[in-house]
Amino acid sequence: MILNKLKRRRPMRQVTVQTIEQVTPRVRRIVFGGETLAGFPVPRPGAHIKLLFGAGADPKKMRSHMRTYTPRSFNPDTNELTVEFVLHGHGLASTWAAEAQVGDPLTLAGPGGGMDIPDTLKTMVMMVDESAMPAAGAVLEALPAGCTPMVVCEVEDAQELRSLSATVEADPTWLFRQEQAASPGQVLENYLPEVLSKVKDSDDVLWWIACESNAMGRMRSQLLNQKNVSKKRLVTRGYWKSGASNHPDHDYGES
Numbered sequence: 001m002i003l004n005k006l007k008r009r010r011p012m013r014q015v016t017v018q019t020i021e022q023v024t025p026r027v028r029r030i031v032f033g034g035e036t037l038a039g040f041p042v043p044r045p046g047a048h049i050k051l052l053f054g055a056g057a058d059p060k061k062m063r064s065h066m067r068t069y070t071p072r073s074f075n076p077d078t079n080e081l082t083v084e085f086v087l088h089g090h091g092l093a094s095t096w097a098a099e100a101q102v103g104d105p106l107t108l109a110g111p112g113g114g115m116d117i118p119d120t121l122k123t124m125v126m127m128v129d130e131s132a133m134p135a136a137g138a139v140l141e142a143l144p145a146g147c148t149p150m151v152v153c154e155v156e157d158a159q160e161l162r163s164l165s166a167t168v169e170a171d172p173t174w175l176f177r178q179e180q181a182a183s184p185g186q187v188l189e190n191y192l193p194e195v196l197s198k199v200k201d202s203d204d205v206l207w208w209i210a211c212e213s214n215a216m217g218r219m220r221s222q223l224l225n226q227k228n229v230s231k232k233r234l235v236t237r238g239y240w241k242s243g244a245s246n247h248p249d250h251d252y253g254e255s
Contacts, residue, residue, distance in 0.1 A: 010109045012052070013037060017104045018080060024160045027130065028085045028097050029072070032106060037079035043071045044114025045142040046135045046210075046237075049083070052107040053096050067093040071111055072134040081108075084134040091245065115235065119144045122204040125195060127188050127219070129154045131239040132210030137164040139208065152195060154188045154211065184242055185215020192219055196227060206233055213238025213253075220253045 013036040021029040043049070048068050072082040085097035096106075117124075117139070124147055128136045133153060140149055151164065151172040157179070164170050175187040182190075188211055199205055207229060209219050220236045223229040236253040 010112065012107050012109050013040070014105060014107055015081065017100055017102050017106070020100060020102060023084065024162055026087050026156060026160055027133075027162070028087060028100075030083055030085065030097060030100060032081045032083065032108070033079055035079070037074075037081060040074060040076070040079070040081065041111060042074055042076060043111035043138070045117065045139040046208075046235075047071060047111040047114030047138075049081075049108055049110030049112075051083075051093065052109075053092050065092065069093070070132070070135040070138070072137060086130045115139075117142050117144065117206075121147045121206055123148050123150065123199070123201075123206070125150045125152075125199065125205055125207045127152045127154075127192070127195065127207075127209045127211070129184065129188065129211040129239070130156075130160065131212075132237065133162075133164060135210060135237075136208075140165045140168045140170055143168070150195065150198065152188065152191060154185070185212040189215050189219055192222065202227075202229060202233065206235070208235045210237040210239055213241035217253045 013034070015032040015034040015037060017030055018033040019031040023029050047070065049071050051067050051069055052062060053065050053067065069083050069085075072084050074081045085093060087098050088094050121144055124139070124143055126136050126139065126149065128151075136151065136153070140151075143149060149170055151170050152175065153164075153172045154175045154177065155161070157176050158174075161174060164172065173191070175191055177184065177187055180187055207223060209216055216236050216238045220234065223234055224231065238253060
């Protein structure tokens, strides 16, 4: 597995909202389109893009008005880019997505990052929350033939159940925070021993853990320091951090 961390400055592209789908009470799927998406690189699984909300061309305001998201898919034939937004209440991106209408403009750049999955991979363990489920779907669709996915998803409640992919079958284990009055990432972390009990040969497994940053860091530490999982077999991403409004996109839990 190769994690692509190379940073290349991508051009800013002006796009418009084409369609909006309310997937669950807390997730909105928005399709963007426009002639500027011609030549947009097909994102690697787990790649990221930058979305710029209402800052205009003022470079001093760009960073504070920019958020990082995972592209769920890109269709180069129609120049349509799909992004899924978690509606978590008041916030720059969440508020915009909740109020978005067809025809609304947005500026974006990317894609960057992502990973190349080896053709010989036998088992993929994915432990994710809502923020990483779009990436999990893209990763599922990139797995080689013969690779068995083991997927665990943490969401707020049963209303958030949804398919990760329309083309690849997966049978995720669903964990609900509301049932346990748990903080973000807590039920994922508590379920880790159960996942470990099902892993037969760690040398054939690639771990991919993507969720709230603090929970990710604790699970990463447990796998590396207590379970002797090789760093080469572990990919971790802190997609967001409790209490932070603009968490950096390079939180790999390695520091």
